[in-house]
Amino acid sequence: MKKLIAPLLIGAALSSAFGADDSLKQEIEALKVQMAELKNAQSKINIDALKSQISEIKAHDSGDNIKWTVDLRTAYDVVDYKMNGVQNQDNGIWTNKLILGMASQPADNLIFRGSLGAYKAFGQSNMATNGTMFQSFDWYGTQKPSDSTVKLREAYFIYTGDMGDMPYAASFGRRPSVDGFLANLRNDNESPASPISHNINMEFDGASFKFDMDKMTGISGMYLKLCLGRGFSETTGSYSMGATGFSPSYSEDNQTPDMDLAGLIWQIYDNGQYKVMANYFQAWNMMDINMVSMTDYHFSDVGDLTGGSLALQVNGIGDGISDFLDDSIFFLSYAYSKTDPNDNVIGSSAGPATGMLGSSDSETGSSIYTGVQVPGIMKGQRLGVEYNHGSKYWRSFTYGEDTLVGSKLAARGDAYELYYILPIVGKNLTAQLSYIYIDYDYTGSDTFFGWTGTPQDVDTTAGAVKTAQNIRASLRYRY
């Protein structure tokens, strides 16, 4: 029986093998046809055209949408004050600061940029009502820790064009006016905002008109920018109450002044290594608190203020002397301010007062600011040292400076800063450690422009802050 089964099985296997061979051949032929069709179809695909299409889609989408950026910083600050005749004060504060940036460019000559900010102390939502009427001031809405309210930091459009050989840009909106030139180094921001931060570093609304003059003059990087701004608006709110009942909405309140500013920013030279910038401004209707009584106080006009600055930055010291010097930055800046008081009599805590910064005469103040930033121990790390000194009547607009003990650049005295920046995940996650020491000569450097700004000797004035220190350790995520 076994003899019969074996040949039968072999026969069956052979016949099926021959059958399979035929079907395989057929399948191979079919595949060959398909391959030829695919090759033919592939040869018709234009890879370059596809690449170009993808680029067009990317460019179109980027122009069609708002591009968002995130900048989140968690910090621990130690603030410490030594005061004259009063117990010293110190405290440790945790904060979160979030800046949401946005930008779009629907056409080549039209750009929108903006940012929203929330800067809060840990677990605190009542800071604005916690013993101060100035916490929510518009000049530093996103630059001082408060509650978690999201505030408008920047919102402006830029329209660009050419007048012959001179490109120009016109812009309206809430300005990019904090963390400007020079302050961008200590704040670890690659691109400085518009003003020279030595004398102007605060938030405000207005307009700017920029004229690029480098082609016309042949001087590298030269431009002139006219800036206009309103730092405070005289108006009532909606449904405001007066002595006779409801007042018309948004009418003049006959109390607070319209505080206006016009300035010129002149970039004299910029070749990537050497940059020289200057500014000059005139500000009208500067204000201070008018204490009519202990329960009735508002802002009143005390006079005008002019000022200016001249700053040099060297980005790369020498030329090829060493990698260290090539990657080092040095800067030096001089600024001044001059008051022009009016005759308005306003109430102060000591009775009626006239003038600006406690004086009925025009007073001139000055400040110098210098610093260096060099490479740190490991690649990408940066070490910075800064110093500034302000005279008795020095007055700046630096309320928006990101320092918890108050603006170091406003100081009438000496201020020192040491900081170290290290990248953890490239530039997307960085850490910074900084130390500021301010040794005041006179009080009133970071207040208003009338009697509250009176310079008083810190050694003879009871309760005056003699020195202030601010140590900050922070982690920052950016994308």
Next chain:
Amino acid sequence: MMKKVFGLLVSAFLVLGMMSTSAFADAAKGQKYYLKYMKDGSSMNGAKFATQHTQAEWKALFDGKGEKFIAEYSKKFPGLDAFLKGEKFQKFMPDIRDFCIEFASDSGNVPSC
């Protein structure tokens, strides 16, 4: 208590310093080198220069030692010839490459003017 918290933070800072990844090429530095060495030769500002190509095109041009970039831009702007064929360009090329890619025509980045 405050000193303890701050001491802990400083220690954490030092540890982070040892753990941190080294930084790559730097677009901001690239912009600086562009201004210093290339703007005069090309007669256009950095934002305009970078939008001449897409990101993919810049990557291809800077491949290897940037031979294609050097060839194209030496021809286009003879004023750049000496710089592009010199040692400095090779040293700064990674930063200049990053700058061009960052602001390429299809990057989606909006210039700040």
